Structures are given as C-alpha cells and as structure tokens.
Amino acid sequence: MVKLLPVSNGNGTIVGADVTNVSVTCINNTYSLGGLVSGLVAGDTVALQNNGGDDLTLSANGAFSFATPVAFGDAYAVTVLTQPSAPSETCTVSNGSGIMPAGDVTTVSVTCTVNTFTVGGALTGLAGGASVELQLNGADSRTLTADGNLAFAPLADGAAYDVSVATPPAGQTCTVSNGSGTLSGANVTNVAVRCVDNYTVTATVASGLGTVSCTPARVAAGDSSTCTALPSAGFQVQSWGGACAFAGRNPQCALTNIQENKVSTVRFAAAGHPAAGHPAAGHAHPGPADQSGAERPAHPPG
Numbered sequence: 001m002v003k004l005l006p007v008s009n010g011n012g013t014i015v016g017a018d019v020t021n022v023s024v025t026c027i028n029n030t031y032s033l034g035g036l037v038s039g040l041v042a043g044d045t046v047a048l049q050n051n052g053g054d055d056l057t058l059s060a061n062g063a064f065s066f067a068t069p070v071a072f073g074d075a076y077a078v079t080v081l082t083q084p085s086a087p088s089e090t091c092t093v094s095n096g097s098g099i100m101p102a103g104d105v106t107t108v109s110v111t112c113t114v115n116t117f118t119v120g121g122a123l124t125g126l127a128g129g130a131s132v133e134l135q136l137n138g139a140d141s142r143t144l145t146a147d148g149n150l151a152f153a154p155l156a157d158g159a160a161y162d163v164s165v166a167t168p169p170a171g172q173t174c175t176v177s178n179g180s181g182t183l184s185g186a187n188v189t190n191v192a193v194r195c196v197d198n199y200t201v202t203a204t205v206a207s208g209l210g211t212v213s214c215t216p217a218r219v220a221a222g223d224s225s226t227c228t229a230l231p232s233a234g235f236q237v238q239s240w241g242g243a244c245a246f247a248g249r250n251p252q253c254a255l256t257n258i259q260e261n262k263v264s265t266v267r268f269a270a271a272g273h274p275a276a277g278h279p280a281a282g283h284a285h286p287g288p289a290d291q292s293g294a295e296r297p298a299h300p301p302g
Contacts, residue, residue, distance in 0.1 A: 028072040031100055034065030035078075035108030037091075044084035046091045046112060051077055063106075070100040078108050087158035088115040088185040117183050119161045120151030121191030130169035132195060134176075137162055150193065157183050163191050171198050173220035201225040201255060201262045203244065208268025209235050219258050227253040229266045238269035
C-alpha cells in the first residue's frame with residue numbers, strides 16, 4: 001500500500017495561464033517486523049539483524065520487533081548476528097525472509113537450543129585381557145578392554161561432569177586425572193585414566209607368640225605398605241625375614257616403591273632373650289630401620 005502525502009501548490013486562482021506546478025507525492029507505507037524467540041537460557045543473549053543491520057539484542061524469550069520498520073514491498077531477511085555463549089547455544093531463524101506485505105509481520109521464529117559437548121580422554125596401562133568400567137556422573141558407563149581414546153555421550157554446555165572408576169580391572173588400580181569440571185563451550189579431551197598393577201603385601205609369624213599385619217595389604221605399583229608386629233605379653237620381636245629382613249628387631253617394617261608381591265616373616269622371643277648380634281634387654285637397641293637398611297638413631301630402653 002502507498003501513502004498520499006499533502007499536495008503542494010494544490011490550491012489557488014487561475015490567472016490567464018495553465019497551472020503546472022501542482023505536486024503530488026506518494027510513498028510506501030511501513031510496517032513493523034518481528035516475531036517470537038524461544039529456548040533462550042535465562043541470562044544468555046542473542047543478537048539479530050535485519051538485512052545486515054538494525055541490530056537487536058534479546059535477553060529473554062517472547063515477542064520481539066526491530067526498531068526500524070520496513071516499507072511495503074521491500075525485502076526483509078532476519079539473521080543471527082551473535083549466538084548465545086553462556087551457555088553456548090545455537091539459534092536458528094524460520095519465516096525470517098520475504099517481501100513486506102501491507103501489514104505488520106509477526107511470524108519470524110527464533111528457536112535456540114543449548115549445544116552439547118563430549119567428555120573424553122585416554123586410557124593407559126590396562127593389562128592385556130583386562131577390562132575397566134568407567135562412569136560419567138555416576139550413570140553413563142563405558143567398559144574398555146584396551147588402552148586408547150575414550151569418550152562419553154554428549155552433555156549440555158554448562159553441565160558438571162565427573163568421571164570415575166566403577167569397576168577396576170582384576171589385579172590393577174586405576175586412577176582418574178582431570179576427570180571433573182564444568183563444560184564450557186568445547187569438548188573435554190584431557191581426561192586421563194591410568195591403570196597400574198596391584199601387589200600383595202603379607203607377613204606371617206614364624207615363631208613365638210604375637211601377631212603381624214601389613215597395611216595396606218594390597219598396593220598399586222610404586223606405593224608403600226607398613227607391616228606391624230605386636231608381641232604377646234612376655235615376648236618381643238626377635239627378627240624379621242623375607243622382604244622385611246632389614247627391619248631387625250623393630251616392631252615395624254616400612255616397604256616403599258613396591259613393584260612385586262612382598263612376603264615377610266617375624267620371629268618373637270621371650271622378653272630378655274637377645275637375638276644374635278643384638279644387645280640384651282636393658283641395653284640400648286637400634287631404632288627403626290628404613291627399607292634401605294639404614295638405622296634411625298639409637299634410643300635407650302624404656
């Protein structure tokens with residue numbers, strides 16, 4: 001539709017000549033352009049344009065319209081200038097282009113959806129023939145049977161993630177590094193799951209009366225364990241054997257950097273019965289020794 005503007009030089013009195021300066025100007029009517037936005041996460045923003053300009057930033061779902069009206073018969077094209085980023089979303093436009101009719105356009109639809117990203121990384125050290133079950137956020141499970149890349153189902157941007165070991169492989173301990181955080185506009189690719197062999201640490205009483213235990217009794221490669229001997233009343237530690245042979249008469253034996261199964265024995269003797277090479281009761285005796293065999297400073301008997 002067109003609009004008729006006021007006529008210029010349209011009235012007067014004819015005075016002996018033709019009148020040729022009457023001016024009639026017509027212009028197209030203008031109408032508003034808009035529609036509805038949906039799916040936008042609270043706190044996020046999306047920027048739209050019409051015909052490459054007339055920028056419009058929206059921060060809430062609902063009706064919208066551009067500031068500049070469009071003339072009847074002119075083309076319009078609504079596009080997304082800037083996608084939402086906190087969290088990351090993708091907004092698409094439908095019914096966004098056409099020729100302006102003789103009336104407002106309110107049918108442009110902008111639909112936004114939150115983007116999804118994967119959480120993954122790599123598994124190393126898994127023993128041949130073994131398997132490990134991993135979980136994402138305590139639910140999404142992945143059972144892996146060989147070293148290599150790993151990935152879970154995608155999560156919405158901004159979601160928290162936590163990768164854990166649900167079922168470790170037999171005879172191994174697996175640890176997770178970089179396994180928790182919050183998705184922030186990109187795939188997570190640096191989760192590291194490392195598996196190492198487990199070893200047993202055991203000790204038994206070879207003679208005398210008392211008990212002995214090792215804690216922890218199962219360790220990952222490179223870890224430590226301490227075996228503790230508890231003599232019964234009237235007895236004392238006489239000697240250690242096996243992996244703890246270096247400990248002498250010390251009631252404790254510290255094993256470090258364990259790379260194989262460790263087996264130790266302990267002998268108890270009646271109190272006051274000296275072991276070969278050790279002072280009798282009432283004399284100073286060596287302090288605890290570490291695994292290298294080095295003794296700690298001597299101390300007097302209690």
